[in-house]
Amino acid sequence: MRTLLNFVRDAYLNIKRNVLMSTASIASVVAALIIMGIVLVIAINVSYIVKEVESNLQMKVYLNDDISDQQVSEIGTYIQNNSHVTEMKYVSKEEALEEFASWFDSSEEALLEGYAQTGNPLPRSYVIKVDNADNLSQVYSSIIEYNGVTDVVYGKEYVSVLLKFNNLINTISLIVVAILSAVSLFTIYNTIKLTVYARRNDVEIMRYVGASNSYIKIPFIIEGSVLGLIGAIAAVLLLRGGYTMMIGLMQLNSVLPLSTSLAPFNAVIYQITICFILYGLIIGAGGSFISVSKFLKGNVK
């Protein structure tokens, strides 16, 4: 009985025999995966940035100067009861002024002096963070109506643009992945078609000695899988090298403000590696399966 090892050895020998075609299909898998990798890296970085921005998104709830401290803490409790609110900080009038002063290059005292007649005009506020940018508007409308709240402020337009951009990038990635999958599937399909044709003699003999269809197909499917696998591994290595280089370059020049925001590759490399290898195997096996099945069907007149 032939073992899997035997099959793989035969696949290796056949790939060696058809160096040109095999190289071509490995190259096509590598190219597809690299382009996919770049798109993926962009998508991952965009969602990484969105996450970063989201987790830093603040919402300011300004309070009426006339309400009592009791009412202030009631509002605080109400806000904290909202399950989307992850963080809440109270900012007193003094703290507000301090922060305000720090923006201008003047001292608190100087400012207070300027406001001597009217007193500190800055209202008390709660600064809160929300778990997810999608929930900002809902949190907004639940708080704005509350008695004693004068205003709720957050970067509305900014958030919606960011969300739209993120969705666009995701859609584009999906389309690119679909197109490239079709292209590499087709290339593997054609390579194995040539391989099958080159070995039609073997296939014919196998049929005549009564080999089952799956027995005939398996070597070709393994060969396709090996091609896809080699392509996937090469793509992972190249992509890894390229990304590391890019992070290095960005830190060196620090021209782009992005440099600090590039997602650390190690965080995603294992997922990408596994995905690519699975992808290579599936595309390789799938392409050759279609090819050899078609050949076996077409052979019977």
Next chain:
Amino acid sequence: MIKFDNISKVYNDSDQYALKDINIYIKKGEFVFLVGPSGAGKSTFLRLILKDFNPTYGTLYLNEVDVNKLKNNEIQHLRRRMGVVFQEFKLLEGKTVFENVAFAMEVLKRDSKTIKKRVSYVLEIVGLNGMEDRYPQTMSGGERQRVAIARAIINGPEILICDEPTGNLDPRTSFGIMKLLENINTLGTTIIMATHDKQVVDSFNKRVLILENGVIRGDRQGGYFY
């Protein structure tokens, strides 16, 4: 055991009959020569038995079974009871003699010990003992045809189909191959052999079917009529 019941064959991409209204019965253990000019339909006749395709009209019975009605896996089992030898040998080039012959048993998922024993036994029968590790490229036509015959008979087939097995061989080598086939036939295997080789047909006294333009022109015992 083989019955052609009013069989006609028209190839898909053709408007002519490759075979027309064939009615033939071949008994178990017979040795039959199939002769006729090029394009007469000899290979088509053999490929019908091999179940390469179905007849366009009529029915082919093997052991009283209508082979038209067989499912994929039943066809595979049918083929395992047949052996086939071609003019151009059709050996696996990258593989040794042993691997070429063993291949037909591996397909049947026999264990390697049985395969080893049986392959060396069969190689002895065809006169190739000691050549297990040679590659077909390094062998003469006659030797290659013996490898092909060894592969065809390794599973003890009921029927051996030979399509011009001596077509590429000189008269002396052909004679050796014919003797071998005759021996195999004596052991009980039914043999149907298409040939152009007048000398071969004349020197072996067997049943001769004469095909011409897809039609049976003669069915005689011995001699080369056409």
